[in-house]
Amino acid sequence: MFAQxxxxxxxxxxxxxxxxxxxxxxxxxxxGIVKLINFAHGEIIMIGAFVALAMSNLIGxxxxxxIISMIASSVxxxxxxxxxxxxxxxPLRNLKRITSLITAIAMSYLIQNVFMLIEENQQTSPxxxxxxxxxxxxxSVDLYTTLFTVGVSILxxxxxxxxxxxxxxxxxxxxxxxNMDAAKLMGVNVNTTISITFALxxxxxxxxxxxxxxxxxxxxxxxxxxxxxIKPFVAAVxxxxxxxxxxxxxxxxxxxxxxxxGVTEISKWKxxxxxxxxxxxxxxxxxxxxxxxxxxxx
Amino acid sequence: xxxxxxxxVNVSNRKRILKKYLINSSVVLGVLILLSIxxxxxxxxxxNLIILASINIIAAVSLNLMSGSLGELVLGHAGFMLTGxxxxxxxxxxxxxxxxxxxxxxxxxxxxxxxxxxxxxxGLVAALLGFxxxxxxxxxxxxxxxxxxxxxxxxxxxxxxxxxxxxxSGWYTSSSQGLLGxxxxxxxxxxxxxxxxxxxxTVIILFxxxxxxxxxxxxxxxxxxxEASGIKVSKYKVITFVISAFFAGVAGGVYAxxxxxxxxxxxxxxxxxxxxxxxxxxxxxxxxxxxxxxTLTALPIMLLNFSRYQKLVYAVILLIVMLVKPTGLFGTKExxxxxxxxxxxxxxxxxxxxxxxVSTGFKKLxxxxxxTFKKRSKVVVKGGNADVKK
Amino acid sequence: xxxxxxLVLETKDLEISFGGLQAVKxxxxxxxxxxLVGLIGPNGAGKTTVFNLxxxxxxxxxxxxxxxxESMLNKLTHERVGKGITRTFQNIRLFKNLTVLxxxxxxxxxxMKYSMxxxxxxxxxxxxxxxxIEIKALEILKVFGLDTYAEYQACNLPYGKQRxxxxxxxLASNPKLILLxxxxxxMNPTETQELMDTISIIRDxxxxxxxxxxxxxxxxxxxxxxxxxxxxxxxxxxxxxxxxAHNEKVVTAYLGTGEI
Numbered sequence: 001m002f003a004q005x006x007x008x009x010x011x012x013x014x015x016x017x018x019x020x021x022x023x024x025x026x027x028x029x030x031x032g033i034v035k036l037i038n039f040a041h042g043e044i045i046m047i048g049a050f051v052a053l054a055m056s057n058l059i060g061x062x063x064x065x066x067i068i069s070m071i072a073s074s075v076x077x078x079x080x081x082x083x084x085x086x087x088x089x090x091p092l093r094n095l096k097r098i099t100s101l102i103t104a105i106a107m108s109y110l111i112q113n114v115f116m117l118i119e120e121n122q123q124t125s126p127x128x129x130x131x132x133x134x135x136x137x138x139x140s141v142d143l144y145t146t147l148f149t150v151g152v153s154i155l156x157x158x159x160x161x162x163x164x165x166x167x168x169x170x171x172x173x174x175x176x177x178x179n180m181d182a183a184k185l186m187g188v189n190v191n192t193t194i195s196i197t198f199a200l201x202x203x204x205x206x207x208x209x210x211x212x213x214x215x216x217x218x219x220x221x222x223x224x225x226x227x228x229x230i231k232p233f234v235a236a237v238x239x240x241x242x243x244x245x246x247x248x249x250x251x252x253x254x255x256x257x258x259x260x261x262g263v264t265e266i267s268k269w270k271x272x273x274x275x276x277x278x279x280x281x282x283x284x285x286x287x288x289x290x291x292x293x294x295x296x297x298x
Numbered sequence: 299x300x301x302x303x304x305x306x307v308n309v310s311n312r313k314r315i316l317k318k319y320l321i322n323s324s325v326v327l328g329v330l331i332l333l334s335i336x337x338x339x340x341x342x343x344x345x346n347l348i349i350l351a352s353i354n355i356i357a358a359v360s361l362n363l364m365s366g367s368l369g370e371l372v373l374g375h376a377g378f379m380l381t382g383x384x385x386x387x388x389x390x391x392x393x394x395x396x397x398x399x400x401x402x403x404x405x406x407x408x409x410x411x412x413x414x415x416x417x418x419x420x421g422l423v424a425a426l427l428g429f430x431x432x433x434x435x436x437x438x439x440x441x442x443x444x445x446x447x448x449x450x451x452x453x454x455x456x457x458x459x460x461x462x463x464x465x466x467s468g469w470y471t472s473s474s475q476g477l478l479g480x481x482x483x484x485x486x487x488x489x490x491x492x493x494x495x496x497x498x499x500t501v502i503i504l505f506x507x508x509x510x511x512x513x514x515x516x517x518x519x520x521x522x523x524x525e526a527s528g529i530k531v532s533k534y535k536v537i538t539f540v541i542s543a544f545f546a547g548v549a550g551g552v553y554a555x556x557x558x559x560x561x562x563x564x565x566x567x568x569x570x571x572x573x574x575x576x577x578x579x580x581x582x583x584x585x586x587x588x589x590x591x592x593t594l595t596a597l598p599i600m601l602l603n604f605s606r607y608q609k610l611v612y613a614v615i616l617l618i619v620m621l622v623k624p625t626g627l628f629g630t631k632e633x634x635x636x637x638x639x640x641x642x643x644x645x646x647x648x649x650x651x652x653x654x655x656v657s658t659g660f661k662k663l664x665x666x667x668x669x670t671f672k673k674r675s676k677v678v679v680k681g682g683n684a685d686v687k688k
Numbered sequence: 689x690x691x692x693x694x695l696v697l698e699t700k701d702l703e704i705s706f707g708g709l710q711a712v713k714x715x716x717x718x719x720x721x722x723x724l725v726g727l728i729g730p731n732g733a734g735k736t737t738v739f740n741l742x743x744x745x746x747x748x749x750x751x752x753x754x755x756x757x758e759s760m761l762n763k764l765t766h767e768r769v770g771k772g773i774t775r776t777f778q779n780i781r782l783f784k785n786l787t788v789l790x791x792x793x794x795x796x797x798x799x800m801k802y803s804m805x806x807x808x809x810x811x812x813x814x815x816x817x818x819x820x821i822e823i824k825a826l827e828i829l830k831v832f833g834l835d836t837y838a839e840y841q842a843c844n845l846p847y848g849k850q851r852x853x854x855x856x857x858x859l860a861s862n863p864k865l866i867l868l869x870x871x872x873x874x875m876n877p878t879e880t881q882e883l884m885d886t887i888s889i890i891r892d893x894x895x896x897x898x899x900x901x902x903x904x905x906x907x908x909x910x911x912x913x914x915x916x917x918x919x920x921x922x923x924x925x926x927x928x929x930x931x932x933a934h935n936e937k938v939v940t941a942y943l944g945t946g947e948i
Contacts, residue, residue, distance in 0.1 A: 510804055
């Protein structure tokens with residue numbers, strides 16, 4: 001019994017961990033470059049799920065349409081992210097941090113409520129792609145879904161790391177996150193770089209949302225905040241906000257813990273565990289597991 | 299029209315001070331009487347408005363203490379309100395059951411006392427919780443503090459959701475249904491709500507105009523310089539946090555006597571609602587917090603078909619205020635009688651300058667829209683104080 | 689030189705390292721009552737670091753520091769202020785949105801005694817103490833010619849006056865020792881001369897001991913009675929202005945060893 005639960009939790013944990021890792025990367029990338037917690041990122045995820053379901057209802061579900069759906073979702077999310085940045089974040093770049101923070105919260109709230117007016121109730125897509133389940137003894141797991149998710153996720157994450165390290169744009173991203181003014185003076189187009197960063201984060205989030213729909217194809221306007229927005233955020237912070245490895249590892253850690261507790265008796269307390277970890281990490285090591293402690297001169 | 303900072307106490311003239319206190323007190327008393335009379339019928343829209351506005355004003359003013367005066371953005375206010383609501387409710391229910399008292403209406407003196415007591419208990423419980431979490435939390439800066447207080451609110455909601463069920467357990471709650479029907483035992487009236495609100499606001503304002511308040515403002519301005527001027531920053535941060543939590547608890551406690559309390563009554567959304575009120579009024583301005591809390595409570599009630607769009611409008615208002623005037627409507631300024639006297643004159647000046655101001659404002663807006671889509675932005679290399687960007 | 693005067697500040701082998709970098713080492717300085725001492729050295733020598741060590745912003749990794757014989761080593765910054773050490777900053781750190789008067793009143797806080805409850809209930813002690821510091825703060829501002837600016841917001845003052853306000857604020861808590869970090873930075877010769885006069889006045893009027901960091905040699909040589917010279921975190925010379933000016937090591941530190 002225990003073994004069965006454990007296996008189920010483990011597999012589910014890997015899948016949700018991958019999703020959290022992808023989304024957490026979005027948070028961390030944006031924070032790294034503009035030192036802003038993009039509260040609206042959760043809403044990007046919601047939009048990703050929305051588009052995925054809409055596409056599925058539109059063009060059906062087979063491997064070919066899956067690729068198209070993912071691309072469509074990514075494009076829409078990237079555009080929204082860039083728009084949000086230009087309207088709400090860019091004008092306030094030089095002001096006090098608290099202003100940008102409040103604006104990010106406002107933006108998140110705004111998008112959420114726009115979608116609330118569009119689709120107040122939960123939406124599902126019965127024809128959404130569903131991989132077959134597999135049995136290990138008594139345990140029934142979504143093996144293929146998980147393998148697919150984990151596989152693609154790792155590919156994407158590796159791709160991102162290579163991109164940031166090797167390409168010129170990647171170097172610009174790193175430069176801007178180190179010192180924006182110096183990067184400007186060196187000829188880096190800061191605005192474009194920031195936009196690209198937001199877009200990349202959004203694409204990862206869109207794909208993550210798609211993977212989430214593979215598990216449970218549903219959409220609700222609170223998707224971005226309650227259901228899935230907040231846990232990857234916790235993951236990013238726990239791993240060290242601003243750190244790529246931190247976001248990835250944090251995602252898997254939080255995903256595993258949530259899943260494994262979710263299959264036990266105390267499953268209804270799993271949120272408390274997750275937030276408890278957040279608070280513990282912040283209190284003990286605020287920079288997160290992989291974060292750097294940056295002091296400042298007096 | 300308003301141009302005096304809250305710290306300006308003219309101590310050198312005793313008679314003038316006495317006269318000022320007398321005028322202020324009578325105005326406040328007048329407001330109390332007026333609102334109590336207006337809110338007398340039950341049920342009535344006006345009564346609900348006045349009570350709800352009082353609750354929100356207490357919440358906004360206490361959040362302003364933390365985020366406006368101290369300058370620390372916290373998203374945990376709703377968590378303390380929830381704590382206060384539950385504390386007040388459980389306290390009252392426990393007392394009712396044990397004493398076999400069934401006081402239905404607050405009109406009787408004993409009822410007033412009971413509400414007062416419950417509300418104080420609510421505040422104290424919230425304050426204690428605030429104290430416990432302040433010690434680890436307040437070491438964190440800016441973003442991290444916001445995140446961690448957000449986590450706190452979410453944990454509180456989860457705990458409330460999972461609280462034990464039947465009255466036998468001793469908690470008088472029923473899990474996700476929440477704490478029901480406290481207001482059926484003991485219902486608050488407009489007078490009590492307004493009176494409590496006035497007391498809370500007065501205490502907070504008296505606090506912020508004392509030497510401790512000055513220290514808190516200094517910490518907001520520059521905590522390093524504050525420490526170097528002899529202010530124990532950590533102590534004052536804890537004090538502010540605890541006081542803010544206390545009054546948030548009081549606000550929640552009052553709510554318990556007004557309506558059903560469910561775990562989702564006071565979640566992240568509530569924190570945002572109150573934050574919008576404070577930011578709109580101007581972070582740091584208590585006048586602003588009071589006026590905007592009242593307005594934002596009244597608006598959805600008065601525009602009945604508004605409610606579906608209420609949250610959307612909240613978000614849009616917040617966004618616009620942040621983009622156009624980040625310091626809020628009042629900035630950090632407060633109301634003052636002197637400014638009011640001068641107002642006709644300055645109003646005329648403001649009126650004369652209006653056309654020019656509007657056109658300048660428009661030009662700025664257009665420029666900003668153009669800038670948004672421009673490829674290159676200006677290089678602004680700052681020297682001096684650029685290192686510590688708060 | 690220091691005839692039986694009380695030792696106000698003494699550091700013994702004070703040092704601090706950040707990671708592997710030794711920022712300050714073997715710092716041994718003595719400052720006596722009512723002295724006006726200068727701390728000079730090339731950029732990056734560690735002068736502000738020394739100030740941070742003395743005021744407690746940095747925790748020393750070795751050595752000791754005494755104020756009037758009392759060890760300051762484990763005391764936090766605000767505690768040291770209570771004991772009598774205050775400072776100004778290289779980059780002005782005023783309370784920008786508070787008025788000039790409030791800036792000074794804030795610094796008076798440490799010597800005020802009324803409790804929070806007293807403040808809220810406005811008991812007599814509140815009125816008494818508030819009146820006292822109002823008078824005191826205005827008096828201090830008057831010395832600097834800032835009393836007419838009392839109700840101005842600090843950020844609206846011209847630069848020179850802002851610097852003066854910072855010094856005024858540092859004096860409000862009746863310190864024994866005041867550290868001035870480049871008080872003349874950004875000033876023209878007239879303002880600098882005015883500052884020199886002001887510093888001498890406050891030393892006598894407020895009975896304080898002054899240690900200052902400066903790059904403006906005219907000011908340093910003009911008013912300092914003694915000078916310590918720091919380079920790469922270590923003292924390379926000390927003495928009267930004349931002695932220091934002719935010290936070979938000092939000249940080398942500033943000008944290098946090239947033949948002219």
